[in-house]
Amino acid sequence: MPIGIVYAASAYVLWGLFPLYFSHLAAVPATEVLVHRIVWSLLFVLALLAWRRHWGWLGAALRQPRVLGAFAVSALLLSCNWLTYIWAIANGHVIDASLGYFITPLVNVLLGYSVLHERPRRLQWAALALATLGVIWLTALTGQLPWIALVLAGSFGAYGLLRKIAPLGALEGLTLETLLLAAPALVALALWWGRGPASFPAPELSTNLLLIGVGPLTAVPLLLFAAGARRISMTTLGLLQYIGPSIQFALGVWLFNEPFGGQRLAGFGLIWAALLLYSADGWRSARRAVPAAA
Numbered sequence: 001m002p003i004g005i006v007y008a009a010s011a012y013v014l015w016g017l018f019p020l021y022f023s024h025l026a027a028v029p030a031t032e033v034l035v036h037r038i039v040w041s042l043l044f045v046l047a048l049l050a051w052r053r054h055w056g057w058l059g060a061a062l063r064q065p066r067v068l069g070a071f072a073v074s075a076l077l078l079s080c081n082w083l084t085y086i087w088a089i090a091n092g093h094v095i096d097a098s099l100g101y102f103i104t105p106l107v108n109v110l111l112g113y114s115v116l117h118e119r120p121r122r123l124q125w126a127a128l129a130l131a132t133l134g135v136i137w138l139t140a141l142t143g144q145l146p147w148i149a150l151v152l153a154g155s156f157g158a159y160g161l162l163r164k165i166a167p168l169g170a171l172e173g174l175t176l177e178t179l180l181l182a183a184p185a186l187v188a189l190a191l192w193w194g195r196g197p198a199s200f201p202a203p204e205l206s207t208n209l210l211l212i213g214v215g216p217l218t219a220v221p222l223l224l225f226a227a228g229a230r231r232i233s234m235t236t237l238g239l240l241q242y243i244g245p246s247i248q249f250a251l252g253v254w255l256f257n258e259p260f261g262g263q264r265l266a267g268f269g270l271i272w273a274a275l276l277l278y279s280a281d282g283w284r285s286a287r288r289a290v291p292a293a294a
Contacts, residue, residue, distance in 0.1 A: 004231025011225035016247025030087040040215025042178035075177035081155040094252030100152025101245035107157035123281035134270030170226030
């Protein structure tokens with residue numbers, strides 16, 4: 001098996017298993033978990049940079065206001081995504097979180113059309129239409145928009161768009177993003193220090209270790225993904241991306257026993273059909289491009 005597929009698939013498997021980790025932090029407020037995720041991620045990537053002696057890019061990035069502005073926006077989007085995901089897992093919405101990452105590829109198509117002026121193909125338009133019907137169905141079923149899924153998909157899609165055009169790689173970009181978020185995170189960490197049994201440092205060693213562990217937990221799959229993305233085609237990467245939400249969905253249904261009745265299944269079915277169309281279109285497009293490239 002090509003090493004690029006191993007790297008990318010490993011990243012998606014780890015992302016899919018995230019609910020197992022974050023569910024153990026359900027007693028800690030989501031905002032506190034977010035603060036720890038920022039602080040310990042920053043310390044982890046700084047340690048990696050020190051080990052690699054890779055600092056030359058940082059000074060240049062800090063002297064470019066446009067780069068700082070772009071990464072300030074991407075950092076806010078990332079923190080919004082992280083906070084929503086942490087809250088969803090802690091409050092029994094693993095299936096809703098998985099839905100967000102199922103529809104993220106379709107949000108990417110929509111953002112490409114509206115922001116980058118890309119022209120979606122017919123099957124991509126059909127996929128967007130089916131996904132929209134699925135969202136409408138789920139909204140009618142519950143009486144409210146599936147906001148968790150939409151916030152996760154929208155924030156991660158917009159984040160991906162910004163990172164697509166950003167001049168920094170995965171490690172450098174995450175370092176700059178967490179560096180920009182570090183000041184308010186450290187202030188919040190100081191204010192919340194030891195204020196209750198669920199705050200850091202908590203009476204239970206396991207809670208403290210879990211909070212510290214969110215740093216490497218965040219960085220490792222991101223670096224695996226970056227390593228894999230450089231080695232395999234976008235079509236292969238696009239097919240692998242469903243590993244994560246599929247694992248999350250399975251955990252939500254069979255481990256966390258979240259309700260998933262027949263009517264809700266119909267809404268998800270429309271979105272899964274949309275993803276099949278989207279994947280088939282990407283596969284067909286890639287096959288057509290091979291002879292042309294040859």
